[in-house]
Amino acid sequence: MTGPLRIGNASGFYGDRFDAVREMLTGGPLDVLTGDYLAELTMLILGRSRLKDPARGYATTFLRQLEEGLGLAHERGVKIVTNAGGLNPAGLADAVRELAHKVGVPVRVAHVEGDALPVPEGYLTANAYLGGAGIAACLTGGADVVVTGRVTDAALVTGPAAAHFGWGPDDHDALAGAVVAGHVLECGTQATGGNYAFFRGHDLRRPGFPVAEIHADGSSVVTKHDGTGGVVDVGTVTAQLLYETGGARYAGPDVTARLDTVRLVQEGPDRVRISGVRGEAPPATLKVGLNRLGGWRNEVVFVLTGLDIEAKARLVQDQFADALARSGRQPGDVRWELVRTDRTDAGTEETASALLRLVVRDQDPEAVGRAVSGAAVELALGSYPGFHVTAPPGKGAPYGVFEAAYVPASDVPHVAVLPDGRRVRQEPPVRTRPLRDVEEPPLPEPLPSGGPTRTAPLGRVAGARSGDKGGDANVGVWAVGDDAWRWLAHELTVERFRELLPESAGLTVVRHVLPNLRALNFVVHGLLGEGVAGRHRFDPQAKAVGEWLRSRYLAIPVALLEAVHAPEVNA
Numbered sequence: 001m002t003g004p005l006r007i008g009n010a011s012g013f014y015g016d017r018f019d020a021v022r023e024m025l026t027g028g029p030l031d032v033l034t035g036d037y038l039a040e041l042t043m044l045i046l047g048r049s050r051l052k053d054p055a056r057g058y059a060t061t062f063l064r065q066l067e068e069g070l071g072l073a074h075e076r077g078v079k080i081v082t083n084a085g086g087l088n089p090a091g092l093a094d095a096v097r098e099l100a101h102k103v104g105v106p107v108r109v110a111h112v113e114g115d116a117l118p119v120p121e122g123y124l125t126a127n128a129y130l131g132g133a134g135i136a137a138c139l140t141g142g143a144d145v146v147v148t149g150r151v152t153d154a155a156l157v158t159g160p161a162a163a164h165f166g167w168g169p170d171d172h173d174a175l176a177g178a179v180v181a182g183h184v185l186e187c188g189t190q191a192t193g194g195n196y197a198f199f200r201g202h203d204l205r206r207p208g209f210p211v212a213e214i215h216a217d218g219s220s221v222v223t224k225h226d227g228t229g230g231v232v233d234v235g236t237v238t239a240q241l242l243y244e245t246g247g248a249r250y251a252g253p254d255v256t257a258r259l260d261t262v263r264l265v266q267e268g269p270d271r272v273r274i275s276g277v278r279g280e281a282p283p284a285t286l287k288v289g290l291n292r293l294g295g296w297r298n299e300v301v302f303v304l305t306g307l308d309i310e311a312k313a314r315l316v317q318d319q320f321a322d323a324l325a326r327s328g329r330q331p332g333d334v335r336w337e338l339v340r341t342d343r344t345d346a347g348t349e350e351t352a353s354a355l356l357r358l359v360v361r362d363q364d365p366e367a368v369g370r371a372v373s374g375a376a377v378e379l380a381l382g383s384y385p386g387f388h389v390t391a392p393p394g395k396g397a398p399y400g401v402f403e404a405a406y407v408p409a410s411d412v413p414h415v416a417v418l419p420d421g422r423r424v425r426q427e428p429p430v431r432t433r434p435l436r437d438v439e440e441p442p443l444p445e446p447l448p449s450g451g452p453t454r455t456a457p458l459g460r461v462a463g464a465r466s467g468d469k470g471g472d473a474n475v476g477v478w479a480v481g482d483d484a485w486r487w488l489a490h491e492l493t494v495e496r497f498r499e500l501l502p503e504s505a506g507l508t509v510v511r512h513v514l515p516n517l518r519a520l521n522f523v524v525h526g527l528l529g530e531g532v533a534g535r536h537r538f539d540p541q542a543k544a545v546g547e548w549l550r551s552r553y554l555a556i557p558v559a560l561l562e563a564v565h566a567p568e569v570n571a
Contacts, residue, residue, distance in 0.1 A: 004213035004221070005164045007157055007181075011035040011082075012188030014042045014059050020188070020209050021069040025078060027225035030211070031164075033073065034156040035062060035082035036186050040470065041532045043150065044291040044400040046086040047124035057087035058147075063095055070096075070105045074144070081135055081156050085147040087125060089113050090417070093147045108419035110143035114412060114426075115150040123292040124400075128412045130286070131253030132178075133169070133426040135159025137416035141424070150289065152252050154182030161214045162254075169254075169429045176257035176279025177218025179250065184222050184240050184274070185210050190465075191222060191240045192230035195543075197463035197550060198480075202231045219275040221267060232270040235463060235478075238517050242476025244467040246523050247512040248438035253286055253409065254429075255279040260438060260514055276516075284432035285406040294401035294530055295361055298331075298368040300376045301390040302356040305342070309354045312384035313338050316356060319383055323375035331360035331367045337538065355390070357538070361399065368396040402470050402531040441515050444486045452558045458500070459550030461560050462488055466546035473527040473542035475549060478519040484560050485518035491554070497522055500552040501545070503537075 008030045010020040014037045024033055037059040050057035062084035073080055085092040093111035100107045112134035117126040127150035136159045138146040146159075161167065161178040169175075184191050191210040193202050208228025213221040222237055224230065241262065248260035256279065263276040304312045317336055324330055339355040346352035358376075360368045373393035380387055409428035416424045458477075461484040466475040477492060479485035498505045501524075508525040524545075532540045539545065 004215050005032065005161055006030050006211055006213050007032045007034060007160060007185065008209060008211040009034045009036065009156075009185040009188055010209055011037055012186065012190065013037065013039055014045070014061065016188055018061065018065060021065040022072065023228070024209055024225070025069060025072040025076060027208070027228060028211070030076070030078045032079045032081060032160045034185065035080070035084055036153050036156060036188075037062060037082065037084040038086060038150060040289060040291070040402045041400070043086065043125050043127060043289060044402070047291055050087055051124070055088075055091060058089070058092040058095075059084035059086055062092070063099060066096065066099055067103065070100060070107060070145075071103060074105050074107055079139060079144055079146070079160065081139075081146045081148075081160055083148045083151055083156060085111060085149045087116065087127070087149065089147045089149040093417070096145055096147065107144040108142050109145045109147070110138035110141060110419050111146065111417050112138060112148040112151065112415070113417060114414045117288060117407070117412070120290070123290050125291045126288060128286045128288045128407065129253060130412070130414050131155050132157070132159030132162055133254070134414050134416040136163040137424050137426060138418060139163040141416070141418035141420075141422070143419050153186035154179040154252060155254065157182030157185060157212065157214070158254050161218075165216045170431060172255050172279030172281060173277065174216070174218030174279075175255040177220060177274065177277040178214060179252055179255060179257040179279075180241070180259070180262055180274055180277050181212040181214055181220040181222065183245070183250070184237055185212055187240060187243065189230060190243065191236055192224050192228075192232055193236055194230065195465065196236055196239055197459065197465065197547070198235060203229050205229060218277060219273065222272045222274065223270050232272055234264045234266050234272055237264055237272045237274070238478050238519065239463060239465040239476070241517065242478065242519055242521055243465050244469055244474050245476070246474065246510075246521060248514060249280070249435060251283055251435050253282055255282050256433065256435065258438075260441065260516060262516055264517070281431040281433040282429055283435045284409055284428075286409045286412055288405045288407055290403040290405060292401050292403070293398050295363045295399060296365040296368045296396045297359065297361045297399040298372045298394065298396035299360075300358045300372070300393050302358070303353050303386075303388050303390060304356055304384065305349060305353040305386045309340065309342055310338070313356050315384050316379065319379055320358070320375055323378060324371060327371045327375060329367045329371035331362040331372065333361040335359045339538075365396055370395065372396070400531075404470055441513055443489045443513065444515065446490045447483060447487050447557060453555040454558050454561055455553050456556050456561055457551050457553055458556075459547075461556060462550065464546030464550050466542045466544070468528055468532055468541040470531045471526055471528045473524040473545055475522040475524065475542075475546050476519060477522070477546070477549065478517055481563070482518070483563065487557060487560060488520065489513065492520055494522075496554075497549075500549055500554070503527065
């Protein structure tokens with residue numbers, strides 16, 4: 001195969017833009033269209049859905065998108081590969097066949113299974129993260145639509161690429177290049193300007209979804225359909241590469257990709273070439289995502305307006321504690337947070353108000369239900385002046401906990417179920433390599449000392465993107481320009497990171513250096529408690545931690561502030 005394989009993605013999460021499937025199929029040439037619907041939280045949602053109806057457990061949105069998309073894909077010869085099967089890939093594959101018969105589109109449907117493991121007592125789901133081999137086998141076996149359960153996000157790209165180019169399990173560099181391309185595509189419009197630190201100066205009202213042109217050696221060009229909104233540049237691709245990763249070795253079931261070897265070049269407008277990616281044999285184990293119900297949770301947000309905000313907050317906390325004590329039901333975990341959104345001499349009531357947030361959690365639903373809502377309601381006429389809440393207190397709801405475990409890959413039955421019904425077992429890679437940290441690369445020469453500095457936000461010379469992995473937060477930071485990198489690499493140490501983000505002060509923070517990307521990646525262990533479903537903090541997925549970091553002030557060399565050409569400065 002001499003030409004590139006054009007793979008587009010139309011979904012970055014369950015709930016993404018519904019008409020993206022049609023947009024991607026009609027907006028330009030494609031060979032494969034992927035859809036990523038799964039996340040740690042999504043598996044919990046699907047697990048609860050399956051409790052109500054064992055025939056479900058998959059992303060029903062995908063089926064509705066196919067009502068039009070199936071015919072469009074067939075007309076254009078585009079293969080569809082999706083992990084929308086969730087906890088029931090066989091069920092979704094059957095539903096796609098029924099839909100194809102209904103709309104009169106002759107497509108061959110296959111699915112991948114084996115990720116579902118025996119669920120330990122007390123858990124809702126247990127799923128191993130499979131690689132792309134099963135997807136490749138389905139496509140080689142003639143499938144037009146491939147449905148999977150829990151595969152790695154990048155597997156939606158490595159599978160089609162391996163099938164197209166004939167890569168084997170030992171083609172580590174090519175597979176690693178496809179993993180990197182897959183990681184860029186997996187979150188949809190985050191690669192085309194969405195959630196981007198330097199968003200000013202670009203039309204991001206409706207960013208297009210990304211496309212990767214994969215070549216036989218694993219290199220790729222990330223782009224988007226002509227005429228769509230957003231932007232693809234080295235910055236948007238860098239931001240996505242840093243998203244929810246850790247160190248230089250990015251391990252997966254197909255290959256361990258070396259992120260410290262990635263090279264990015266702006267090849268043209270909305271075209272970024274990814275090359276030089278090196279790969280290593282994958283670990284002998286697979287990650288397993290476990291979801292369970294952690295208990296029950298309730299939340300009340302009190303609005304405090306005008307003067308004496310802190311005194312009002314103390315009063316309501318004392319009254320609430322007394323009311324709970326008299327009720328005889330004390331939640332095991334009670335957290336208060338005062339958010340000072342108020343302004344002095346404000347021109348509107350809303351801008352004169354602060355928010356006092358109460359979160360309670362317990363194993364007993366009664367302890368967070370009527371006892372809490374009743375304690376909040378009874379204060380209505382006898383508490384601080386101007387008492388009101390943002391919403392009526394509810395009865396509480398269950399919350400989830402995500403945990404990760406690892407099992408030998410040989411213990412997981414990875415099976416491709418072909419369109420003709422044949423079941424083909426996918427054997428794990430023979431060559432494996434234990435995952436080890438890469439030796440810390442040398443830092444660039446620091447900028448000459450002694451020059452004038454100015455106190456300014458870090459975001460004037462650096463971009464950032466952050467996210468979650470279980471209870472840990474990942475914060476990737478990249479410099480705008482070589483001189484900014486020389487300064488950032490020496491200035492933003494773990495100690496300075498903790499100073500700028502005090503919430504991380506008592507936690508383990510690990511810094512990883514990626515010189516090719518002019519980037520630092522910080523992993524903050526435990527910042528998110530039990531993970532997104534536990535809603536431990538105000539920003540449970542750490543989506544805005546990077547922007548918080550960029551907003552913090554520190555002494556920055558004046559020469560950098562005057563010379564930097566960040567997109568927001570040029571806007």
